[in-house]
Amino acid sequence: MRAMSDPLTAEPVLPPAPGAEDYLAIDFVNSAIALPGGHFIDLLGTPATTNQWLTERGLAPADAGVQEMCATQLRSLREHLRALFAARVAGLPPLPAALSAVNDALTKAPTAALLQWDDTNGPYRAAPCPTNEILDRALATLAANAADLLTAPDADRLTSCGSTPCNRYLLRHGRRHWCSTRCGDRARAARAYARRSHTTTN
Template sequence: MRIMPETLLAAVPGAEEHPSLALVNSASELPGGKRYDELDGPDDAAAWLRAHDLIAPDTVLHEHCRGRLADLRADLRDLFTAHTTGDVPTTAAVQALNRALTCAPGALLLQFDPESGFTRSANHPVTQVVEHVMAVIADDAASLLTGDQASVLASCEADGCQRFFLRTHARRQWCSTRCGDRVRAARAYARKRALHSA
Protein backbone atom coordinates (compact mmCIF):
# COMPACT_ATOMS: atom_id res chain seq x y z
CA MET A 1 0.00 0.00 0.00
CA ARG A 2 1.27 3.44 -0.79
CA ILE A 3 1.03 5.56 2.33
CA MET A 4 -0.67 8.77 1.39
CA PRO A 5 -0.45 11.96 3.45
CA GLU A 6 -3.13 12.08 6.13
CA THR A 7 -4.82 15.03 4.40
CA LEU A 8 -5.53 12.83 1.37
CA LEU A 9 -7.07 10.06 3.44
CA ALA A 10 -9.07 12.22 5.83
CA ALA A 11 -12.36 10.59 6.70
CA VAL A 12 -15.30 11.93 4.77
CA PRO A 13 -18.58 12.83 6.48
CA GLY A 14 -20.43 9.61 7.29
CA ALA A 15 -17.49 7.21 6.98
CA GLU A 16 -17.05 6.78 10.72
CA GLU A 17 -20.66 5.65 11.19
CA HIS A 18 -20.90 3.64 7.97
CA PRO A 19 -18.26 0.97 7.29
CA SER A 20 -19.71 0.54 3.79
CA LEU A 21 -18.90 4.18 2.97
CA ALA A 22 -15.43 3.80 4.47
CA LEU A 23 -14.86 0.64 2.42
CA VAL A 24 -15.93 2.28 -0.86
CA ASN A 25 -13.53 5.13 -0.16
CA SER A 26 -10.65 2.82 0.79
CA ALA A 27 -9.31 2.92 -2.79
CA SER A 28 -9.42 5.62 -5.37
CA GLU A 29 -7.53 7.57 -7.93
CA LEU A 30 -6.76 11.02 -6.70
CA PRO A 31 -6.28 14.15 -8.79
CA GLY A 32 -2.95 14.00 -10.57
CA GLY A 33 -3.21 10.26 -11.13
CA LYS A 34 -2.08 9.23 -7.65
CA ARG A 35 -3.71 6.01 -6.45
CA TYR A 36 -4.20 4.60 -3.02
CA ASP A 37 -5.60 1.31 -1.85
CA GLU A 38 -5.96 0.65 1.85
CA LEU A 39 -6.61 -3.05 1.08
CA ASP A 40 -3.49 -3.42 -1.06
CA GLY A 41 -2.42 -6.67 0.58
CA PRO A 42 -3.72 -9.04 3.26
CA ASP A 43 -1.85 -7.21 6.03
CA ASP A 44 -3.21 -3.85 4.84
CA ALA A 45 -6.74 -5.27 4.68
CA ALA A 46 -6.43 -6.66 8.21
CA ALA A 47 -5.14 -3.30 9.45
CA TRP A 48 -8.09 -1.52 7.78
CA LEU A 49 -10.58 -3.94 9.35
CA ARG A 50 -8.95 -3.55 12.79
CA ALA A 51 -9.02 0.24 12.46
CA HIS A 52 -12.78 0.00 11.89
CA ASP A 53 -13.28 -2.46 14.79
CA LEU A 54 -14.48 -5.20 12.45
CA ILE A 55 -12.03 -7.95 13.44
CA ALA A 56 -10.12 -8.99 16.53
CA PRO A 57 -6.57 -7.62 16.91
CA ASP A 58 -4.95 -11.02 16.33
CA THR A 59 -6.89 -11.94 13.17
CA VAL A 60 -4.71 -12.76 10.17
CA LEU A 61 -6.12 -12.49 6.66
CA HIS A 62 -5.12 -14.34 3.51
CA GLU A 63 -5.06 -13.03 -0.06
CA HIS A 64 -8.32 -14.81 -0.87
CA CYS A 65 -10.08 -12.91 1.94
CA ARG A 66 -8.55 -9.59 0.86
CA GLY A 67 -9.75 -10.25 -2.67
CA ARG A 68 -13.30 -10.89 -1.48
CA LEU A 69 -13.32 -7.58 0.40
CA ALA A 70 -11.97 -5.78 -2.67
CA ASP A 71 -14.70 -7.37 -4.81
CA LEU A 72 -17.36 -6.26 -2.32
CA ARG A 73 -15.88 -2.76 -2.44
CA ALA A 74 -16.25 -2.70 -6.25
CA ASP A 75 -19.86 -3.86 -6.01
CA LEU A 76 -20.65 -1.25 -3.37
CA ARG A 77 -19.07 1.44 -5.56
CA ASP A 78 -21.39 0.33 -8.38
CA LEU A 79 -24.43 0.55 -6.08
CA PHE A 80 -23.44 3.93 -4.60
CA THR A 81 -22.70 5.33 -8.06
CA ALA A 82 -26.07 4.16 -9.37
CA HIS A 83 -27.80 5.69 -6.35
CA THR A 84 -26.10 9.09 -6.64
CA THR A 85 -26.47 9.35 -10.43
CA GLY A 86 -29.97 7.90 -10.68
CA ASP A 87 -28.72 5.09 -12.93
CA VAL A 88 -29.65 1.42 -12.71
CA PRO A 89 -27.13 -0.65 -10.75
CA THR A 90 -25.77 -3.81 -12.28
CA THR A 91 -27.65 -6.97 -11.38
CA ALA A 92 -24.32 -8.51 -10.38
CA ALA A 93 -23.70 -5.80 -7.76
CA VAL A 94 -27.15 -6.25 -6.23
CA GLN A 95 -26.70 -10.03 -6.17
CA ALA A 96 -23.23 -9.71 -4.62
CA LEU A 97 -24.59 -7.54 -1.82
CA ASN A 98 -27.39 -10.03 -1.18
CA ARG A 99 -24.90 -12.92 -1.12
CA ALA A 100 -22.78 -11.04 1.42
CA LEU A 101 -25.87 -10.45 3.55
CA THR A 102 -26.84 -14.11 3.62
CA CYS A 103 -23.58 -16.10 3.67
CA ALA A 104 -22.32 -15.00 7.09
CA PRO A 105 -22.07 -17.37 10.01
CA GLY A 106 -25.41 -17.37 11.80
CA ALA A 107 -24.40 -16.02 15.17
CA LEU A 108 -21.75 -14.21 17.15
CA LEU A 109 -20.49 -16.70 19.71
CA LEU A 110 -20.42 -15.95 23.43
CA GLN A 111 -16.89 -15.68 24.81
CA PHE A 112 -15.67 -15.20 28.37
CA ASP A 113 -12.41 -13.66 29.45
CA PRO A 114 -11.67 -13.14 33.17
CA GLU A 115 -10.41 -9.60 32.47
CA SER A 116 -13.08 -8.37 30.08
CA GLY A 117 -16.02 -10.58 31.03
CA PHE A 118 -18.58 -11.72 28.49
CA THR A 119 -18.27 -10.66 24.87
CA ARG A 120 -19.64 -11.87 21.56
CA SER A 121 -17.49 -12.36 18.51
CA ALA A 122 -17.18 -14.37 15.33
CA ASN A 123 -14.80 -17.05 16.55
CA HIS A 124 -14.61 -18.97 13.28
CA PRO A 125 -12.00 -19.82 10.70
CA VAL A 126 -10.68 -16.80 8.81
CA THR A 127 -12.99 -17.29 5.83
CA GLN A 128 -16.02 -17.22 8.09
CA VAL A 129 -14.69 -14.15 9.91
CA VAL A 130 -14.45 -12.36 6.55
CA GLU A 131 -17.95 -13.53 5.64
CA HIS A 132 -19.21 -12.05 8.90
CA VAL A 133 -17.39 -8.76 8.22
CA MET A 134 -18.79 -8.66 4.70
CA ALA A 135 -22.30 -9.26 6.05
CA VAL A 136 -21.89 -6.38 8.53
CA ILE A 137 -20.67 -4.06 5.74
CA ALA A 138 -23.39 -5.25 3.32
CA ASP A 139 -26.08 -4.72 5.97
CA ASP A 140 -24.77 -1.21 6.57
CA ALA A 141 -24.81 -0.49 2.81
CA ALA A 142 -28.35 -1.82 2.40
CA SER A 143 -29.51 0.27 5.37
CA LEU A 144 -27.75 3.36 4.03
CA LEU A 145 -29.23 2.97 0.54
CA THR A 146 -32.78 2.43 1.83
CA GLY A 147 -32.86 4.47 5.05
CA ASP A 148 -33.26 8.08 6.07
CA GLN A 149 -29.72 9.00 5.00
CA ALA A 150 -30.13 7.73 1.42
CA SER A 151 -31.08 11.21 0.26
CA VAL A 152 -27.82 12.71 1.57
CA LEU A 153 -25.45 10.12 0.08
CA ALA A 154 -23.44 11.99 -2.55
CA SER A 155 -20.34 11.69 -4.68
CA CYS A 156 -17.68 14.37 -4.51
CA GLU A 157 -18.09 16.91 -7.31
CA ALA A 158 -14.39 17.77 -7.50
CA ASP A 159 -12.86 16.74 -10.83
CA GLY A 160 -11.04 13.46 -10.48
CA CYS A 161 -12.26 12.65 -6.97
CA GLN A 162 -14.09 9.35 -6.68
CA ARG A 163 -15.09 9.43 -3.02
CA PHE A 164 -18.60 9.32 -1.57
CA PHE A 165 -19.85 11.14 1.53
CA LEU A 166 -22.97 12.12 3.43
CA ARG A 167 -23.94 15.75 2.83
CA THR A 168 -23.80 17.57 6.16
CA HIS A 169 -25.78 20.43 4.62
CA ALA A 170 -27.68 20.85 1.36
CA ARG A 171 -25.04 22.96 -0.38
CA ARG A 172 -22.07 20.71 0.38
CA GLN A 173 -20.51 19.52 -2.89
CA TRP A 174 -17.17 18.08 -1.86
CA CYS A 175 -16.01 15.20 0.31
CA SER A 176 -13.34 17.25 2.06
CA THR A 177 -11.96 20.72 2.57
CA ARG A 178 -9.02 19.70 0.40
CA CYS A 179 -11.28 18.98 -2.59
CA GLY A 180 -13.26 22.19 -2.03
CA ASP A 181 -10.06 24.26 -1.84
CA ARG A 182 -8.74 22.62 -5.01
CA VAL A 183 -11.95 23.44 -6.94
CA ARG A 184 -12.01 27.03 -5.69
CA ALA A 185 -8.33 27.50 -6.60
CA ALA A 186 -8.96 26.13 -10.11
CA ARG A 187 -11.91 28.49 -10.57
CA ALA A 188 -9.86 31.47 -9.38
CA TYR A 189 -7.01 30.51 -11.73
CA ALA A 190 -9.45 30.19 -14.67
CA ARG A 191 -10.93 33.65 -13.95
CA LYS A 192 -7.45 35.18 -13.71
CA ARG A 193 -6.43 33.58 -17.02
CA ALA A 194 -9.63 34.79 -18.69
CA LEU A 195 -8.95 38.37 -17.52
CA HIS A 196 -5.36 38.32 -18.78
CA SER A 197 -6.27 36.85 -22.15
CA ALA A 198 -9.08 39.35 -22.77
Protein backbone atom coordinates (compact mmCIF):
# COMPACT_ATOMS: atom_id res chain seq x y z
CA MET A 1 0.00 0.00 0.00
CA ARG A 2 1.37 3.40 -0.94
CA ALA A 3 1.96 6.17 1.56
CA MET A 4 -0.79 8.74 1.54
CA SER A 5 -0.05 11.71 -0.68
CA ASP A 6 -1.27 15.26 -0.62
CA PRO A 7 -3.50 15.41 -3.74
CA LEU A 8 -2.26 18.93 -4.49
CA THR A 9 1.47 18.31 -4.22
CA ALA A 10 1.74 14.51 -4.57
CA GLU A 11 4.09 14.66 -1.57
CA PRO A 12 3.86 11.73 0.85
CA VAL A 13 1.98 12.75 3.99
CA LEU A 14 2.14 9.70 6.24
CA PRO A 15 2.73 5.99 5.71
CA PRO A 16 -0.28 3.69 6.14
CA ALA A 17 -1.23 3.31 9.81
CA PRO A 18 -0.64 -0.07 11.48
CA GLY A 19 -3.53 -2.32 10.51
CA ALA A 20 -4.35 -0.47 7.28
CA GLU A 21 -2.51 -3.17 5.32
CA ASP A 22 -4.95 -5.76 6.68
CA TYR A 23 -8.15 -3.72 6.86
CA LEU A 24 -9.15 -1.46 3.98
CA ALA A 25 -11.66 0.20 6.33
CA ILE A 26 -8.80 1.65 8.42
CA ASP A 27 -7.20 3.02 5.26
CA PHE A 28 -10.60 4.45 4.31
CA VAL A 29 -11.35 6.25 7.60
CA ASN A 30 -7.78 7.60 7.54
CA SER A 31 -8.28 9.23 4.13
CA ALA A 32 -9.12 12.47 5.96
CA ILE A 33 -5.94 13.59 7.70
CA ALA A 34 -5.53 16.31 10.33
CA LEU A 35 -1.98 17.68 10.38
CA PRO A 36 -0.13 20.08 12.71
CA GLY A 37 -0.66 23.78 12.15
CA GLY A 38 -4.34 23.42 11.38
CA HIS A 39 -3.70 21.74 8.03
CA PHE A 40 -6.11 19.12 6.70
CA ILE A 41 -5.88 16.81 3.72
CA ASP A 42 -8.87 14.97 2.29
CA LEU A 43 -7.88 12.25 -0.17
CA LEU A 44 -11.57 12.07 -1.16
CA GLY A 45 -11.85 15.85 -1.44
CA THR A 46 -12.61 15.98 -5.17
CA PRO A 47 -14.07 13.56 -7.71
CA ALA A 48 -10.62 13.14 -9.31
CA THR A 49 -8.81 12.32 -6.06
CA THR A 50 -11.67 10.03 -5.03
CA ASN A 51 -11.39 8.16 -8.33
CA GLN A 52 -7.62 7.87 -7.79
CA TRP A 53 -8.07 6.54 -4.25
CA LEU A 54 -10.61 3.94 -5.40
CA THR A 55 -8.47 2.92 -8.39
CA GLU A 56 -5.33 2.44 -6.28
CA ARG A 57 -7.29 0.04 -4.05
CA GLY A 58 -8.93 -1.92 -6.85
CA LEU A 59 -12.40 -0.52 -6.15
CA ALA A 60 -12.90 1.32 -9.44
CA PRO A 61 -11.28 1.50 -12.88
CA ALA A 62 -9.14 4.53 -13.65
CA ASP A 63 -11.75 5.74 -16.15
CA ALA A 64 -14.72 5.36 -13.78
CA GLY A 65 -15.45 9.07 -14.03
CA VAL A 66 -16.40 9.54 -10.38
CA GLN A 67 -18.78 12.47 -9.95
CA GLU A 68 -19.13 14.79 -6.94
CA MET A 69 -22.30 12.98 -5.84
CA CYS A 70 -20.29 9.73 -5.60
CA ALA A 71 -17.47 11.40 -3.69
CA THR A 72 -20.03 12.89 -1.29
CA GLN A 73 -21.55 9.46 -0.60
CA LEU A 74 -18.12 8.00 0.12
CA ARG A 75 -17.22 10.87 2.45
CA SER A 76 -20.53 10.37 4.25
CA LEU A 77 -19.86 6.66 4.76
CA ARG A 78 -16.37 7.52 5.99
CA GLU A 79 -17.77 9.82 8.69
CA HIS A 80 -20.25 7.14 9.79
CA LEU A 81 -17.42 4.60 10.01
CA ARG A 82 -15.31 7.05 11.99
CA ALA A 83 -18.22 7.42 14.41
CA LEU A 84 -18.45 3.64 14.80
CA PHE A 85 -14.69 3.33 15.30
CA ALA A 86 -14.79 6.10 17.93
CA ALA A 87 -17.67 4.35 19.73
CA ARG A 88 -15.81 1.02 19.71
CA VAL A 89 -12.60 2.60 21.03
CA ALA A 90 -14.46 4.49 23.77
CA GLY A 91 -16.67 1.53 24.68
CA LEU A 92 -19.81 3.55 23.99
CA PRO A 93 -23.03 2.60 22.15
CA PRO A 94 -22.89 3.45 18.44
CA LEU A 95 -24.90 6.24 16.91
CA PRO A 96 -28.00 4.62 15.35
CA ALA A 97 -27.54 6.72 12.18
CA ALA A 98 -23.98 5.43 11.73
CA LEU A 99 -25.04 1.83 12.20
CA SER A 100 -27.92 2.30 9.78
CA ALA A 101 -25.66 3.91 7.15
CA VAL A 102 -23.21 1.00 7.26
CA ASN A 103 -25.97 -1.60 7.04
CA ASP A 104 -27.50 0.29 4.12
CA ALA A 105 -24.13 0.27 2.33
CA LEU A 106 -23.81 -3.46 2.97
CA THR A 107 -27.00 -4.12 1.01
CA LYS A 108 -26.02 -2.03 -2.01
CA ALA A 109 -24.21 -4.73 -3.94
CA PRO A 110 -24.98 -8.41 -4.51
CA THR A 111 -22.72 -10.69 -2.53
CA ALA A 112 -23.18 -13.82 -4.59
CA ALA A 113 -20.58 -14.44 -7.27
CA LEU A 114 -22.48 -15.57 -10.36
CA LEU A 115 -21.41 -18.35 -12.66
CA GLN A 116 -19.68 -16.93 -15.74
CA TRP A 117 -18.29 -18.70 -18.78
CA ASP A 118 -15.22 -17.73 -20.73
CA ASP A 119 -14.73 -19.27 -24.20
CA THR A 120 -11.03 -19.74 -23.55
CA ASN A 121 -10.85 -20.74 -19.89
CA GLY A 122 -14.29 -22.18 -19.25
CA PRO A 123 -16.50 -21.60 -16.23
CA TYR A 124 -15.63 -19.30 -13.36
CA ARG A 125 -17.47 -17.30 -10.70
CA ALA A 126 -17.45 -13.52 -10.51
CA ALA A 127 -19.76 -10.83 -9.23
CA PRO A 128 -21.16 -8.65 -12.01
CA CYS A 129 -20.28 -4.98 -11.78
CA PRO A 130 -21.83 -2.73 -14.43
CA THR A 131 -20.37 0.76 -14.53
CA ASN A 132 -23.39 2.26 -12.77
CA GLU A 133 -22.81 -0.12 -9.84
CA ILE A 134 -19.15 0.80 -9.22
CA LEU A 135 -20.00 3.19 -6.38
CA ASP A 136 -22.47 0.78 -4.76
CA ARG A 137 -19.91 -2.00 -4.88
CA ALA A 138 -17.19 0.25 -3.39
CA LEU A 139 -19.53 1.34 -0.58
CA ALA A 140 -20.53 -2.27 0.12
CA THR A 141 -16.90 -3.47 0.09
CA LEU A 142 -15.77 -0.75 2.50
CA ALA A 143 -18.74 -1.27 4.82
CA ALA A 144 -18.22 -5.05 4.83
CA ASN A 145 -14.54 -4.64 5.67
CA ALA A 146 -15.40 -2.31 8.55
CA ALA A 147 -18.01 -4.78 9.82
CA ASP A 148 -15.42 -7.57 9.63
CA LEU A 149 -12.96 -5.51 11.66
CA LEU A 150 -15.49 -4.41 14.29
CA THR A 151 -16.62 -8.00 14.87
CA ALA A 152 -13.13 -9.56 14.82
CA PRO A 153 -10.74 -10.07 17.76
CA ASP A 154 -8.61 -7.33 16.17
CA ALA A 155 -11.26 -4.80 17.25
CA ASP A 156 -9.79 -4.98 20.75
CA ARG A 157 -6.60 -3.46 19.31
CA LEU A 158 -8.38 -0.65 17.45
CA THR A 159 -7.38 2.75 18.80
CA SER A 160 -6.94 6.35 17.72
CA CYS A 161 -3.52 7.89 17.29
CA GLY A 162 -2.30 9.34 20.59
CA SER A 163 -0.53 12.30 19.00
CA THR A 164 -2.53 15.54 18.77
CA PRO A 165 -3.90 16.68 16.32
CA CYS A 166 -3.70 13.41 14.38
CA ASN A 167 -7.12 11.86 13.78
CA ARG A 168 -6.05 8.52 12.29
CA TYR A 169 -6.98 5.07 13.56
CA LEU A 170 -4.66 2.08 13.88
CA LEU A 171 -4.39 -1.40 15.32
CA ARG A 172 -2.30 -1.14 18.46
CA HIS A 173 0.84 -3.28 18.74
CA GLY A 174 1.98 -3.59 22.36
CA ARG A 175 1.90 -0.17 23.99
CA ARG A 176 2.29 1.77 20.78
CA HIS A 177 -0.55 4.24 20.27
CA TRP A 178 0.84 6.19 17.33
CA CYS A 179 0.03 5.76 13.67
CA SER A 180 3.52 6.68 12.46
CA THR A 181 7.06 7.45 13.58
CA ARG A 182 6.38 11.14 12.93
CA CYS A 183 3.41 11.13 15.31
CA GLY A 184 5.38 9.19 17.92
CA ASP A 185 8.24 11.69 17.77
CA ARG A 186 5.79 14.59 18.08
CA ALA A 187 4.06 13.00 21.10
CA ARG A 188 7.39 12.32 22.84
CA ALA A 189 8.56 15.88 22.15
CA ALA A 190 5.32 17.28 23.56
CA ARG A 191 5.69 15.18 26.72
CA ALA A 192 9.31 16.27 27.15
CA TYR A 193 8.31 19.92 26.69
CA ALA A 194 5.51 19.53 29.24
CA ARG A 195 7.95 18.00 31.76
CA ARG A 196 10.46 20.83 31.25
CA SER A 197 7.73 23.45 31.61
CA HIS A 198 6.45 21.79 34.79
CA THR A 199 9.96 21.70 36.26
CA THR A 200 10.56 25.36 35.39
CA THR A 201 7.34 26.55 37.02
CA ASN A 202 7.99 24.66 40.29
